[in-house]
Amino acid sequence: MNTRINIKIIAGTLILFLTLFLMSFLILTKDYQWLLVIIPILFLQLFYVFRQQRKAYFELNDFVESVRYRDFSRRFNVKKASLELKNLRSGFNEINDAFRNISREKETQYQYLQKIMEMVNTGILSYNAQTHEVQWVNETLKQLLQVPYLKNINSLAKRSPDLYEDLINLKPGESKMSTIHSGLDSTKLLLSSTSFQTGDQKFNLVGFQNISSAVNETESEAWRKLLRVMTHEIMNSVAPISSLADTLQNRLAEHLNNNNNHKEASLDDISIGINTIKKRSDSLLRFAETYRSLNKIASPEIKKFYVCDLFESIFTLMEPTLNQKDINLEILLKEPGLQLEADISLVEQVLINLIVNAIDAVKDSTPKNITLAGERANHKILIRISDNGHGMAPEVLDRVFIPFFTTKKTGSGIGLSLSRQIMQAHHGSIRVASELGKGTIFTLQFPG
Numbered sequence: 001m002n003t004r005i006n007i008k009i010i011a012g013t014l015i016l017f018l019t020l021f022l023m024s025f026l027i028l029t030k031d032y033q034w035l036l037v038i039i040p041i042l043f044l045q046l047f048y049v050f051r052q053q054r055k056a057y058f059e060l061n062d063f064v065e066s067v068r069y070r071d072f073s074r075r076f077n078v079k080k081a082s083l084e085l086k087n088l089r090s091g092f093n094e095i096n097d098a099f100r101n102i103s104r105e106k107e108t109q110y111q112y113l114q115k116i117m118e119m120v121n122t123g124i125l126s127y128n129a130q131t132h133e134v135q136w137v138n139e140t141l142k143q144l145l146q147v148p149y150l151k152n153i154n155s156l157a158k159r160s161p162d163l164y165e166d167l168i169n170l171k172p173g174e175s176k177m178s179t180i181h182s183g184l185d186s187t188k189l190l191l192s193s194t195s196f197q198t199g200d201q202k203f204n205l206v207g208f209q210n211i212s213s214a215v216n217e218t219e220s221e222a223w224r225k226l227l228r229v230m231t232h233e234i235m236n237s238v239a240p241i242s243s244l245a246d247t248l249q250n251r252l253a254e255h256l257n258n259n260n261n262h263k264e265a266s267l268d269d270i271s272i273g274i275n276t277i278k279k280r281s282d283s284l285l286r287f288a289e290t291y292r293s294l295n296k297i298a299s300p301e302i303k304k305f306y307v308c309d310l311f312e313s314i315f316t317l318m319e320p321t322l323n324q325k326d327i328n329l330e331i332l333l334k335e336p337g338l339q340l341e342a343d344i345s346l347v348e349q350v351l352i353n354l355i356v357n358a359i360d361a362v363k364d365s366t367p368k369n370i371t372l373a374g375e376r377a378n379h380k381i382l383i384r385i386s387d388n389g390h391g392m393a394p395e396v397l398d399r400v401f402i403p404f405f406t407t408k409k410t411g412s413g414i415g416l417s418l419s420r421q422i423m424q425a426h427h428g429s430i431r432v433a434s435e436l437g438k439g440t441i442f443t444l445q446f447p448g
Helices: 002-028 032-068 083-119 139-145 153-159 161-169 212-258 264-295 307-324 344-361 415-425
Strands: 123-128 134-137 175-182 185-198 201-210 303-306 328-333 339-342 369-377 380-387 429-435 439-447
Touching: 002 032, 123 139, 139 201, 153 161, 161 175, 161 185, 303 307, 307 328, 307 339, 307 344, 307 369, 339 344, 339 439, 344 369, 344 380, 344 415, 344 439, 415 429
Parallel strands: 328 369
Antiparallel strands: 123 134, 123 201, 175 185, 185 201, 303 339, 369 380, 380 439, 429 439
């Protein structure tokens, strides 16, 4: 086809040249009568050249417009084109096909990357380093911040001032711990930042990782190790003492049976002392055995059950105590058919412990209200125990899950720590939110 086009161009050029040469010759020879024939032929040739150039111009202009507006779906008709335009249109179609394939690949990569970013459990934020305008934010971060959209990070200044300050002061390559507050609840985050530049614009990319559960799990594991060492040492120390006290007491009893002289009073004093040692040793053994339970949570026997049945069992068990103390227990269950896969005995143990704590918290309140609620949210099953009691101070709130810590005079300090371990055994979590004078909310979160 290229050869035919070349021949056609050369032939057309030669004809135009011969026409001009003939017209010049007739003018020189003053043979004007033939000029009337040659001039129309010349104009026809010039018109033909003009028309071909005009067609090429419009073809090129259409192609440029399609590129400008990224309309790579446009097709140029090759079959109906003239010989001169067939190659041009064919080339335009090939370029459009190449651009369309590149655009499709980029769109596929973008969609693929976007889906990956939506699936990860880490919040991701990209924003302009100069204007602070948000370029992209994934759903995980929206849920963490509890916002439907985010146009500019400056809007975080009022919603979460601490997080905003940490985000603004975070330099590329750095990591920093931060906290977001939602009502009475709080979540610990690890912020990690990097930066990149496109053209003359600089962007920051920040990852928000929820580390509350990891911190809690690490803390609990540290306490479990401490408890194992502590239990071992107490048992090793107290057991021989108790055994020795038993032996001495037996020998003393034999001695008293065989000797009833003046040494009897002195031996009675020794007997009393040995009995005291024995009682104390037994108390220490019971102490160690009680706290050793923190290290012996059995693997949960997972079964599916209705949450309403769980709540009914708890209410039946606690009703006499609640009536005696004039406490109102309100049960809220939005979805009566809500089911939970867990060890019902262990979950009951957690709920009983939390309700007993709530009963103690509302003892000075008027009225005395406790709420037990269950719902499904964000593919999780949540059970909440809230009260209108005296609440807890921040310094107490940070320590409630630490073993042996208690604010009660008769408390052991292992109930909440044990509850946390039970929830972790279910791959769930327990959180607390409280404020002095406004009450306390414990939230159990189970996988949905």
